[in-house]
Amino acid sequence: MTGTYLGMPAFPDFPAFPAAAREAVRDEVLRANLRHATHTIRDKRAGAVAELADWDRLRAAGKAVKDHTLRHLDRYLLQLEEAVTAAGGTVHWAADADEANRIVTELVRATGEREVVKVKSMATQEIGLNEALEAAGIAAYETDLAELIVQLGHDRPSHILVPAIHRNRAEIRDVFRTEMAHWGRPAPEPLGDDPRELAEAARLHLREKFLRAKVAVSGANFMVAETGTMVVLESEGNGRMCLTLPETLISVVGIEKVVPTFRDLEIFLQTLPRSSTAERMNPYTTMWTGLGPSRGAEGDGPTAFHLVLLDNGRTDTLADEIGRQALRCIRCSACLNVCPVYERAGGHAYGSVYPGPIGAILSPQLRGTGSTIDASLPYASTLCGACYEVCPVAIDIPEVLLHLRERVAQGGPATRSGVRVTLRPADGHTAERAAMRAARLLLDRPGALRAGERLLARARRLAPRRLPGAGRAWTDSRELPTVAAQSFRDWWDRERSDPR
Amino acid sequence: MRAALFVTCVNDALYPRTGIAVVRLLERLGVGVDFPAAQSCCGQPQYNTGYRYETEPLVRRTARAFAGHEYVVTPSGSCAAMIRQHYPRIGRKAAAEGRGSELAEAAAALAPRVYELTEFLVDVLGVTDVGAHFPHTVTYHPSCHGLRGLGLGDRPRRLLAAVKGLDLVELPGAEECCGFGGTFAVKNPDVSTAMGTDKITAAAGTGAQVLCGADNSCLAHLGGLLRRADSPLRTLHLAEILASTEEEPLS
Numbered sequence: 001m002t003g004t005y006l007g008m009p010a011f012p013d014f015p016a017f018p019a020a021a022r023e024a025v026r027d028e029v030l031r032a033n034l035r036h037a038t039h040t041i042r043d044k045r046a047g048a049v050a051e052l053a054d055w056d057r058l059r060a061a062g063k064a065v066k067d068h069t070l071r072h073l074d075r076y077l078l079q080l081e082e083a084v085t086a087a088g089g090t091v092h093w094a095a096d097a098d099e100a101n102r103i104v105t106e107l108v109r110a111t112g113e114r115e116v117v118k119v120k121s122m123a124t125q126e127i128g129l130n131e132a133l134e135a136a137g138i139a140a141y142e143t144d145l146a147e148l149i150v151q152l153g154h155d156r157p158s159h160i161l162v163p164a165i166h167r168n169r170a171e172i173r174d175v176f177r178t179e180m181a182h183w184g185r186p187a188p189e190p191l192g193d194d195p196r197e198l199a200e201a202a203r204l205h206l207r208e209k210f211l212r213a214k215v216a217v218s219g220a221n222f223m224v225a226e227t228g229t230m231v232v233l234e235s236e237g238n239g240r241m242c243l244t245l246p247e248t249l250i251s252v253v254g255i256e257k258v259v260p261t262f263r264d265l266e267i268f269l270q271t272l273p274r275s276s277t278a279e280r281m282n283p284y285t286t287m288w289t290g291l292g293p294s295r296g297a298e299g300d301g302p303t304a305f306h307l308v309l310l311d312n313g314r315t316d317t318l319a320d321e322i323g324r325q326a327l328r329c330i331r332c333s334a335c336l337n338v339c340p341v342y343e344r345a346g347g348h349a350y351g352s353v354y355p356g357p358i359g360a361i362l363s364p365q366l367r368g369t370g371s372t373i374d375a376s377l378p379y380a381s382t383l384c385g386a387c388y389e390v391c392p393v394a395i396d397i398p399e400v401l402l403h404l405r406e407r408v409a410q411g412g413p414a415t416r417s418g419v420r421v422t423l424r425p426a427d428g429h430t431a432e433r434a435a436m437r438a439a440r441l442l443l444d445r446p447g448a449l450r451a452g453e454r455l456l457a458r459a460r461r462l463a464p465r466r467l468p469g470a471g472r473a474w475t476d477s478r479e480l481p482t483v484a485a486q487s488f489r490d491w492w493d494r495e496r497s498d499p500r
Numbered sequence: 501m502r503a504a505l506f507v508t509c510v511n512d513a514l515y516p517r518t519g520i521a522v523v524r525l526l527e528r529l530g531v532g533v534d535f536p537a538a539q540s541c542c543g544q545p546q547y548n549t550g551y552r553y554e555t556e557p558l559v560r561r562t563a564r565a566f567a568g569h570e571y572v573v574t575p576s577g578s579c580a581a582m583i584r585q586h587y588p589r590i591g592r593k594a595a596a597e598g599r600g601s602e603l604a605e606a607a608a609a610l611a612p613r614v615y616e617l618t619e620f621l622v623d624v625l626g627v628t629d630v631g632a633h634f635p636h637t638v639t640y641h642p643s644c645h646g647l648r649g650l651g652l653g654d655r656p657r658r659l660l661a662a663v664k665g666l667d668l669v670e671l672p673g674a675e676e677c678c679g680f681g682g683t684f685a686v687k688n689p690d691v692s693t694a695m696g697t698d699k700i701t702a703a704a705g706t707g708a709q710v711l712c713g714a715d716n717s718c719l720a721h722l723g724g725l726l727r728r729a730d731s732p733l734r735t736l737h738l739a740e741i742l743a744s745t746e747e748e749p750l751s
């Protein structure tokens with residue numbers, strides 16, 4: 001699958017989730033890849049979590065810290081700005097994707113460089129930074145292995161943690177063989193599909209980029225308000241190379257990533273790795289505060305540090321009492337790995353860098369429910385609750401889905417760009433609304449309901465195997481339940497009621 | 501003891517046998533059964549699709565129909581979860597929108613009196629062996645609303661395990677959703693079918709003759725897939741198995 005990745009703000013032409021998922025469901029290879037990967041990691045996660053006797057308390061603590069921070073977000077962000085500035089960094093505020101891209105582009109231009117290395121980051125994907133830089137004549141190289149595979153393959157990420165989860169080894173080998181040479185050091189010949197061989201090819205390819213790069217762009221998993229410290233958790237160490245080798249470091253981070261104190265990290269450094277990679281501790285935890293240790297003299301670390309604080313719909317989301325809990329998310333991806341819908345539909349069907357259950361509640365909030373894809377995302381779930389059960393910060397995803405369905409189906413209050421608005425129901429729900437209303441009127445009149453049941457019972461022999469219209473969606477793959485000859489109500493009246 | 505039966509709209513029209521089974525089972529256990537005729541649908545299809553306002557009259561109707569009944573028993577985990585978890589939320593929202601506290605009060609009064617069938621049997625009546633007889637191999641699919649919404653735990657399995665002659669086999673991946681999800685089955689038919697197909701494949705692989713569940717809506721979806729595939733595996737509601745005895749076997 002090829003295609004240019006579209007930035008977070010606009011998805012006007014993206015099809016609704018069911019249509020996008022249809023293709024994935026029929027792709028046997030994709031489904032096998034996804035099934036294997038998600039089942040392996042979900043089982044491991046369960047084991048890693050079960051090891052901690054105080055998991056429930058850690059989960060509650062993580063939720064509490066995040067909720068507290070979100071409630072006082074303005075205060076903590078100002079504290080963070082002060083601390084970062086005191087440590088020699090510069091803080092920039094970006095209201096939306098365009099502004100953030102403009103700030104980063106200008107910062108890179110000012111260095112005179114034409115290329116940057118990147119640490120895997122959701123925020124920069126959200127704003128489509130790579131594409132914006134490319135348009136400005138700046139090449140951005142992804143250094144995370146999975147992200148590299150996606151970039152080289154002109155693909156889109158399909159998972160938060162493992163963006164190339166939909167690819168198998170043979171497919172990766174083919175991408176390396178045909179694409180690496182266009183970006184830098186070509187893949188070694190011959191190249192097999194053994195994971196170690198593939199990793200080595202990537203290592204050689206990337207090493208060249210690390211040693212040459214003068215500018216790095218990153219996100220952060222956490223920002224500590226009291227110290228101005230940025231924290232990145234990763235598995236491969238490529239991030240650490242980007243964070244320590246280049247002279248200029250630009251970090252683009254969503255405003256919800258701040259935590260008040262250094263001590264708060266204790267919770268998340270336990271819950272995040274166990275939830276995401278099922279590791280007790282992630283292999284690399286890199287923290288940096290402002291400039292490198294030598295503050296611009298000889299030594300490791302950047303001599304210039306810029307922090308771009310990204311809003312892009314977050315303040316609006318914060319204004320929503322029920323929906324705001326989505327901002328607690330620490331992007332561990334546990335909810336994706338247990339989601340039966342994600343497992344079948346794949347990440348691309350969600351039309352966003354945030355797929356799976358969290359994507360289904362985050363995208364329609366950050367972007368609004370105006371587009372076809374965003375109006376369909378709240379329905380991309382059976383409300384089975386598996387996501388809520390595993391979420392390390394206890395986001396009640398089904399509750400938010402229901403809340404957003406309401407917004408789509410019947411409209412209601414929302415905040416857009418800081419302004420309180422009343423949304424109208426999304427387009428295309430007229431027939432459904434009429435059906436729901438008709439059903440309700442019938443169900444609210446037991447007499448009419450009974451008459452309807454009797455009519456149905458009498459006509460039951462006429463019931464076709466395949467229905468037209470909306471019913472087709474059921475009968476295409478399933479038989480209809482047979483209508484009973486006599487409803488329970490009628491049985492009860494005949495058998496149990498006092499004789500009339 | 502007396503209990504009111506909330507049969508649910510799906511069972512009323514499509515699966516009356518389940519309701520009849522609950523009546524027979526409860527009466528056999530010495531519980532008198534009432535069936536308030538004013539009951540209707542719990543409103544779950546409307547609410548889960550985003551039509552909260554359309555749900556409100558049904559919340560009101562259900563609360564009224566069961567006012568005065570100490571125990572309300574329903575053979576559906578998802579309808580029980582709807583009343584217990586969502587009715588109070590719907591009531592609170594109506595109050596917050598300035599439409600009075602009447603709905604919230606009605607919901608709060610009803611919610612704690614509603615029991616899913618297995619909860620009622622195990623927690624209220626304190627029985628796991630209900631004296632049933634069902635000489636078949638059975639596998640059990642725990643529906644999500646019962647499993648995670650109500651936290652039914654192993655109650656259904658304990659009830660099944662105590663049935664004489666019944667051979668209970670574990671369903672691999674039992675806790676995974678079957679893909680029904682109310683209007684999800686129609687709004688996302690491809691994903692729904694893929695999930696259901698995986699579920700029936702796992703169920704058929706157990707060698708069981710019967711796929712048992714405690715929610716007929718999930719079973720309608722799975723049964724529909726099984727029949728389209730001409731599978732000999734049949735679906736049955738848990739209540740029908742528990743109602744079956746040596747003297748009066750399930751027909």
Ligand code: SF4
Nearest residue numbers: 329330332333335391
């Ligand atoms: S919603 Fe919860 S489970 Fe999903 S990615 Fe975020 S923190 Fe992890």
